[in-house]
Amino acid sequence: MDPQNVRALAQAIASTPAGSDPDDELCDLLTMTLDQARMAQENGQRFGGECLDAVSRHLATLSGTPGLTLGGNIAITRCYVRAGLPVPEDLTPDDQALMEEAATLSIDDDAHPETAFAALLHDALATVGDDPSMLHQAFAEILPGIPAAARRMLCRLAAANPDRRLEPLACAWLLDPSESVRSGAIDGLGDRLAAGILSAQALIRLVVLRTWIVNKSARRRLDTLVRNAIRSGISPDQAAVAPYRIVGYVSSPVDGAGAQSLGIALQKGRARSIALVLLKQQFGIKDAYIAPCASAADQRSILQQIAGPGQKGDISPEYLQAVLGIALADGLHNGAYPAPGLVDVVDACAITALRPEHDASIQAMLDRYDPEGDLASLDAKECETLIAASADWAALHPVIASWFEDRDDMFDGAESSEAQAQALWKHLETQRNFWASIIARMALLLKDRQDPLAPSFAVTARALIHGRPLKEIPIMFTIFDQTFEARLMGHSTMDDEMPEEAAEELMALMMNLMSPPKKTPKRSSRGTSPRKATSRKPK
Structure with a gap:
């Protein structure tokens, strides 16, 4: 500060x-x-x-x-x-x-730049080993510090290199925000195809990836590469065989920042791993990794941390794929590429049908929740009962303690308590879609778990987007009260009591499991202390 x-x-x-x-x-x-x-x-x-x-x-x-x-x-x-x-x-x-x-590097003075880059590639591979996520992370920390032209050359050389570890890295680079990285990767994959060493597995990845790419020019170039690969005789229609056996899926609830963690328990022989994907509203798929687990007990412990203390976090594979598709569409709508590690997760779990949803709006989520239109057939009294039940959500779902507003411009010019209350209600009015989206996402999650509160979430989300006054929706009073409480407690200061539901802290845990001895700092989705949820009857 x-x-x-x-x-x-x-x-x-x-x-x-x-x-x-x-x-x-x-x-x-x-x-x-x-x-x-x-x-x-x-x-x-x-x-x-x-x-x-x-x-x-x-x-x-x-x-x-x-x-x-x-x-x-x-x-x-x-x-x-x-x-x-x-x-x-x-x-x-x-x-x-x-x-x-x-002058400190041991490269001959007359060496061609490509020789120097090849030496850098060799050193990176020798240091990182076979882990694709760690290999990507190693390059991610180097490439932005290299001039754009050299960055493109290095990525092209790496993508064309016959080493099998560099092919999935090149595919992941197609999701990089840097144009020079994306261009270098496409150039190198083209060189790889020309040399006859582009694998069928890489082509399958590219067919999936093309729908995730934001930049239209890069997508056109990739389409050309895919067509040329198919003409050369490589087929993307081979049945994808997952390299792991999937032994479980879990999800955290959706926190007040719109963050949600998805965990997939993987097994290969006696070895255990976990794939973790972090979703965040308006950012799409922010992080995705695969990390080894020391034991089956370690794997179960991480899954429980994702679900939350004492919470049942199990989800179906159908829900997992649906929510990933919604998050992909959300990110693309906001110009955000999905995390490159998603390529590894999709490959490990053989989720080859993953595509962004055509419509990731709140109404589309509600239509997915209620494909038969049963909600529309409810009478006014039934709807009132379900909306009123939102007063009880916090007691049953601890994550709602993190549902509050963090913006510090909400109270600009408001000195008295009454003026601040009016300012907050005015601000919440502008956040209708944000909270309706979080509530609709929770409805989809709870429906997958057959939670009896799921209809209450769905009807409340619908009421928000259809303009029901905020003061007639109990959960908005909870958010109102918790926002004031967070402000009074000084939510911007760091302390040791991070919310247990903080999704980004879980991502840091996974990164620590994957990292060499020097670990990176933990991250939380808000950096705030936990709040006790309070319910309040509408006035």
Whole structure:
């Protein structure tokens, strides 16, 4: 919350001398700080955006000066990537720094650039090993710090490399936000096809991936590649065989930030793994990973953490695929690519039919919940009873303790308690669709679990989008009260009592399981302390 200190921290890392390693503790601190700022910005808290803007501007002033070395550039890039943030475009070291750092590398002076990049590929593969998620993460922390032209060349060389581990990496790069990474990957996959080493499994991946791609130009190029591959005799119609046996599916409930975690328990022989996917409203599929588990007990423990303490989290495979399709459409609608790790999850679980839903609106979700139109046949009294039951949701579903508004501009200009209450109701009116979407998503989840409260959620979501006054919907009083309580408790400060339902904290747990000894900081979806849900009768 003090941008001056954050700028100083970033500068200390940026100025790492050539040939030296950056301070790990400073990098961890900057990663946590950027992560908190990102979450605050996503939740509408001004200090988050102000912090990120201040650091970005400061790094831009250091760009092209001795204050930003190549080693510092790479370290800062890694912090941004681990915090889930795009790397500032101006983050480039000056030519002198590049020359000094290059002098420390053991590459012949007359070596062709492709030789140098091949050496980098070899080193990355030797360090990371066979894990596709870790391989992608390793490159994700390096590529943004490389000039665009060199980035494209490196990705093309990697995608065309005959090493089998690089083929799925190239497919995942098609979802990268960087145009140079996507172009390099498509170029390299084309080279791979020309060399006769593009596998049928890769073609199956590409056929699935093409519907996930936001950029129209990249999608057209991929379509051309797929057509050429089919003409060459490679068939994407082979039956996909899952490399794992799936032993269970679980889901967390949907928290107040619109985040939801999906877990898939995997088994291959005696080895256990878990695939975890994080969905977030308006962001689509934010994260997706596969991580090994030490034992069956470890796997069960992680699944229970996803479900929530004492909660039954089981879901059907049909629900899993449906909610992934809805999240894909939500992300594409907002211009967000799904997490590249989703490619590995789809491949591991043989979910080859996964496509974005044509319509991911709230009404479409309600139509999916009620395909026979039974809700429309309910009389007014039945609807009133189901909406009134929303006063009891919090007692049965602990996640509702996280349902509150975080924006810090809601009360601008409102001094008295009465004025603040009016301002909050006015703000909630603008958030009808946001909360209706969360409630509709919960309705789909509860229906899959045959929860008797599911119709109450569905009818309440319908009432919200059809304009029912907010003060006639009990759950909106709960959100109203919890928003004031969160504000009074100082929700923007960090403490040790993160919500147990925090989906991003679960993603951090998975990343820690996958990571080498140096672990990245944990993340939560809100960074707030838990709230006790309060029910209130409409006035």
